Amino acid sequence: MRFLGYFLLVFAALALLRAVPVVGELFRVPLFGFFLAAALVSALVARVGDELTRGRKLTNELTRLGAVDTPHNQGKLGRLLELSGKPARAVAPLEAACDGEPEVAEWPYRLGRAQLALGRLEPALAALERARELDEEHAYGDVLLSLAEARRRHGDARRALDVLGRFEVLHGPSPESAFRRGQAHAALRDAQAAKAAFAEVSTLAANAAKYQRADARRWAAKAFFARLLA
DSSP: OHHHHHHHHHHHHHHHHHTSTTGGGGGGSTTHHHHHHHHHHHHHHHHHHHHHHHHHHHHHHHHHHHTSOOHHHHHHHHHHHHHTTOHHHHHHHHHHHHHHOTTOTHHHHHHHHHHHHTTOHHHHHHHHHHHHHHOTTGGGGHHHHHHHHHHHHTTOHHHHHHHHHHHHHHHOOOHHHHHHHHHHHHHTTOHHHHHHHHHHHHHHHHTOOGGGHHHHHHHHHHHHHHHHHO
């Protein structure tokens, strides 16, 4: 039955794709069009299956963590929610974790990121400043990058540059830190410095380690368009 359903889905997709201007001509080629449509349907079905599996795993993990009401578990729950793109749901458990385990830098760091994602700049700054006090190199220095972003968005680009300078002293320039420097200079109306920082992103991305290249290319793409507007 599933096999029949799959072929019906392929034929339906083939009919739709043939109606697409220009590209649709490829799907009118005998056999080739069918196999191309089948490949697209297979990729789509696999993607949907992966998303459903991830969703089930996330739900199970959230249920497991929520079942034990300790500050540490609340922190892990909030962290998982923040990483899963659910910042609003992450705030309450992360606040509980910060209260219960005030010495752990991960909790205010994650809370600050969640508040920043929600556009709540004052609480984001407070949480990220606390995380920096506990460990300014936490999350490979991302606590500093997140703090710089919060400061810039709060209208304090000069202090954002100070934080970025500290990050680069500790870790060296990165595509992200150079991009954020460009943003801060642009906020200060220093177009020359902004363009130079955005241009630096491409150089840093080209020299990034293999495991960092995908993320580096993303910052390089953002910097390319930002430089045009600087």
